[in-house]
Amino acid sequence: MLTDATSTIAVPSFRIAVDGREDTEGCALLALSAIHLCGTWLKSTELNVIGSSGTVVDVALEALSWDTGVAVQHWRAEDRGVIADCDLLLAVRRFSPDWDMLAHAERAGVGTIVAIQFPRLDDLSAAAFLGSVREAHDSAMLATRIEARLPGGSP
Amino acid sequence: MIPQADRVVAIVAMAQSVHAARWVAMLRNSGLRIVVVPVLSAPNSPELEPCRLVRTRSEALTLAPGEVGVFDLSAISEEKARSIDVAKGYAWPGHPAYPEHFRPVPAHSIETALRWLKPDLVHSLEVQFAGYVTLEAKRRFGSDAFPPWLLSNWGSDVMLFRKLAAHAPIIDRVFQEIDAYWSECARDIGIARDLGYGGPAFDPMPASGGMSFSGLDASLPSTRKLLLIKGYHGWSGRGHHILSSLYMAAEHLRDYQVRVMFANDATTGLLREIADRTGLDVAPEPYALQHSHAMARLSRARMVVGLGISDGISTTLLEAMAVGAFPILANSSCACEWIRSGIDGFVVDPHDTRALADAIVTAASDNAMVDAAAPRNREVIARRWNPDINGPIVLAHYDELMSGRQARIRGRAE
Secondary structure, three states: OOOOOOOOOOOOOOHHHHHHOOOOOOEEHHHHHHHHHHHHHHHHEEEEEOOOHHHHHHHHHHHHHHHOOOEEEEOOOOOOHHHHHHHEEEEEEEEEOHHHHHHHHHHHHHHEEEEEOOOOOOHHHHHHHHHHHHHOOOOOOHHHHOOOOOOOOOO | OOHHHHHHHEEEEEOOOOHHHHHHHHHHOOEEEEEEOOOOOOOOOOOOEEEEEEEEEHHOOOOOOOOOEEEHHHHOOOOHHHHHHHHOOOOOOOOOOOOOOOOOHHHHHHHHHHHHOOOOOEEEEEEHHHHHHHHHHHHHHHHHHOOOEEEEEEEOOOOHHHOOOOOOHHHHHHHHHOOOEEEEHHHHHHHHHHHHHHHHHEOOOOOOOOOOOOOOOOOOOOHEEEEEEOOEEOOOHHHHHHHHHHHHHHHOOOEEEEEEEOHHHHHHHHHHHHHHHHHHEEEEEOOOOHHHHHHHHOOEEEEEEEEEOOOOOOHHHHHHHHHHOEEEEEOOHOOOOOOEEEOOEEEEOOOHHHHHHHHHHHHOOOHHHHHHHHHHHHHHHHOOHHHHHHHHHHHHHHHHOOOOOOOOOOOOOO
16 A cells, blocks of 8 residues: 555556535635645545535636646535545534434545634534534644645645 | 827726726826726726726717717627627636626627727736627637727736636637737736737736825834734635634734734634633624725734735735735735745745745734834835826827837737
């Protein structure tokens, strides 16, 4: 198994499912910025973007792919089953997580990075995500967490 | 030499754009007959006044000194023009800033305008609207029958759009057909060369040509308590990233009033969350209807922050530099061609909210840095964004193109 991303031997491909919503609760653009910061680690990574909010996210994905070489697959919002085929679920949201997405990941044993901005403090389930607030705003910190999950990524 | 008054320059542009109007303002007293050919159906910028509708070259030649012509689109049936575009297989590829059903003025209308005006030079201001439609007009004329064509690049025109599959092949064709290229950024000349463009590329100049400033506040930036934020969040803007940086930097910004321009409902909701959770004095700022009011507000700001995944110089940068507001922008603009990051402003990765937070904190706390930057930045603006300096440069290049001296190697205009 390869651990060095600079190796000349191809690193095994890694599939990340990304919550693609950019709206009142979805922060897909911040998640994509964190992925952007992963830079060269992304060479053999495939993004599976679920439920893109449309042009705004699609333009960001085209630019991301052009800049980093990361492969992008688009999925409709209802195609959450793809999470089971991925190695990681990445979502940045506001107020509370999407519990249904988390359930899909749990059922398939897929690792998750879910960061929440402004978690609802009157909702104990959401408040449990208080520890993720910093990385929900700090794309560099979030990128470090993503890199740690990538094949050959920093621990 | 042909007298200027016998020369017609067709400026294919968004006639409602203040940038286009300012470019035209640099030229209106040159003696050239300037006719704006609008690419969008929208009211003209008030700064285009005095202007008059014209349809033909002979009408353009009757324009009074200082008067600008605007091509009269009502002379051509839009419905018929659109059906001709369809018949000729032309379809505009869209723009992420506009709804899917939005369409600019038909290519047939632009083609007809250019046939009637018989200009000595066609200058397209901006690529995705003016450039694309001029490309189609030139295709219908035939390359050899088309006047010399100068293309100006604004903002994200090639930097971002060359990355988009629907636009990349059109941009390639544009660069095969133009006779000269004028960008805002040296960066974009490199992109044009990478795309195979081998023709003349003039020294970069701001899209708006130049601005005259007078009577604005010259107070020391360190005495100012206002932080202005550009709130655009969408296909290029990353206003919500700035809000995340403000959230992280909040404890260092207690002495400041943070105001966010262009805040939509979603952005306003986030501002409330940040205010509630951090105690920061942050709120949306009403839109300034008049440019003089916007500049007066800017001149009260200690710093201005804008962030996007692609930009040109950014007018925000130039205006901030003109009034002593410390600029913080993304490195996806060509701000680094105007300021030294960490000295005259900050230029940060648009994807790195922590780096932006650090830059904001430094600009909020380092009085000596912001005070020292202000006079240097004002001097740069007085020298490089000055209509009295840039206007004659534009006229000289126009003259070269109309005289055929800058014709491309293939010698089309000789």
